[in-house]
Amino acid sequence: MAEEYGTTSCTENTAGETAGIIYRETDVIPDRIHFIDNRVKDASSILILGHVRPDGDAVGSTLGLYNYLKDNYPDKKLTICLGNYSADFKMLSCEDQVLHELPKNASFDMAIACDTSSRDRLGDFADAYFQAPRRICVDHHVTNPGYAQESVVEAEASSASEVLYTLLDPERISLRTAECLYLGIVHDTGVFKHSTTHKSTMEIAGILLEKGVSSSQIIDGTFYHKTYNQNQILGQALINATLELDGKVIVSLLSREEMDRYHATSVDLDGIIDQLRVTEGCEIAVLINESMYGDCKVSMRSSSTANVSAVASQFGGGGHVKAAGCTVHGKAEEVKKKLLPVIATAL
Numbered sequence: 184m185a186e187e188y189g190t191t192s193c194t195e196n197t198a199g200e201t202a203g204i205i206y207r208e209t210d211v212i213p214d215r216i217h218f219i220d221n222r223v224k225d226a227s228s229i230l231i232l233g234h235v236r237p238d239g240d241a242v243g244s245t246l247g248l249y250n251y252l253k254d255n256y257p258d259k260k261l262t263i264c265l266g267n268y269s270a271d272f273k274m275l276s277c278e279d280q281v282l283h284e285l286p287k288n289a290s291f292d293m294a295i296a297c298d299t300s301s302r303d304r305l306g307d308f309a310d311a312y313f314q315a316p317r318r319i320c321v322d323h324h325v326t327n328p329g330y331a332q333e334s335v336v337e338a339e340a341s342s343a344s345e346v347l348y349t350l351l352d353p354e355r356i357s358l359r360t361a362e363c364l365y366l367g368i369v370h371d372t373g374v375f376k377h378s379t380t381h382k383s384t385m386e387i388a389g390i391l392l393e394k395g396v397s398s399s400q401i402i403d404g405t406f407y408h409k410t411y412n413q414n415q416i417l418g419q420a421l422i423n424a425t426l427e428l429d430g431k432v433i434v435s436l437l438s439r440e441e442m443d444r445y446h447a448t449s450v451d452l453d454g455i456i457d458q459l460r461v462t463e464g465c466e467i468a469v470l471i472n473e474s475m476y477g478d479c480k481v482s483m484r485s486s487s488t489a490n491v492s493a494v495a496s497q498f499g500g501g502g503h504v505k506a507a508g509c510t511v512h513g514k515a516e517e518v519k520k521k522l523l524p525v526i527a528t529a530l
């Protein structure tokens with residue numbers, strides 16, 4: 184369900200920025216459960232950010248971090264900024280503290296980005312992030328180039344929320360922090376069903392449940408629940424879908440006119456790609472929707488060994504092997520024509 188892509192571009196990511204330290208899954212992180220504690224120790228004002236068009240994992244990981252720091256360091260000044268996201272996430276503790284614009288004249292000792300694969304994906308908050316003298320990133324996107332001074336990027340992990348959990352002291356994770364992390368994991372795993380759901384994911388989810396998390400409240404309340412308009416646009420997307428490349432690829436286009444007819448924003452398209460993905464015989468599912476700016480947002484999922492991240496990166500996007508995306512200029516039909524030959528090479 185989660186939109187999982189970055190608009191990684193080498194020129195932009197390396198412009199003036201020295202790549203920092205990156206810990207990947209094969210690296211041992213000393214005193215891992217105190218990774219966050221040890222770093223925030225000397226910071227008095229901390230900015231917490233996620234990626235543009237925040238999904239469940241972006242909101243869950245950033246609010247999880249916010250709640251952890253608030254619980255354990257009540258004297259620190261915390262600021263959390265995110266773009267607009269689904270109203271479903273309002274159930275999380277301290278959600279009302281999330282700012283959608285930077286406070287005027289704000290400056291921060293430290294900035295922490297969660298679930299954000301590149302500088303561009305910080306959107307309007309990128310400058311504030313890079314102005315902070317200490318910068319950390321907690322992520323699981325394979326395309327993350329290490330734009331922070333110190334990044335933990337574990338591409339095998341189900342979610343940034345899972346990576347973040349392993350960097351916190353489990354004894355000091357409160358119920359409200361646990362709820363945020365659980366929501367992030369649930370959303371990025373499509374409720375524990377994507378291939379990134381590992382034994383560790385289930386073990387962490389189990390520990391979070393033990394903290395008192397109500398699984399059904401989070402799963403039904405934020406994942407399966409749909410508004411009438413969301414169901415209508417899902418239906419439209421399924422009707423529009425066509426089989427391509429010998430039935431190995433399913434592509435659905437949503438025009439601007441259709442988006443407007445159902446009053447749909449990109450948030451309302453969550454879950455459509457996952458429904459396309461389970462079409463029998465299809466290895467790759469593609470959803471192309473026209474934005475208001477004359478380009479299209481492309482989401483791709485692979486249910487085979489096909490690497491959709493490689494396809495997305497050819498169009499300036501990125502993400503994970505099985506879930507990736509990009510933004511391509513043109514009408515939906517034109518974008519489909521540009522994409523299909525590249526997708527054919529990934530099969």
Ligand SMILES: [Mn+2]
Nearest residue numbers: 240298343371
């Ligand atoms: Mn994520």
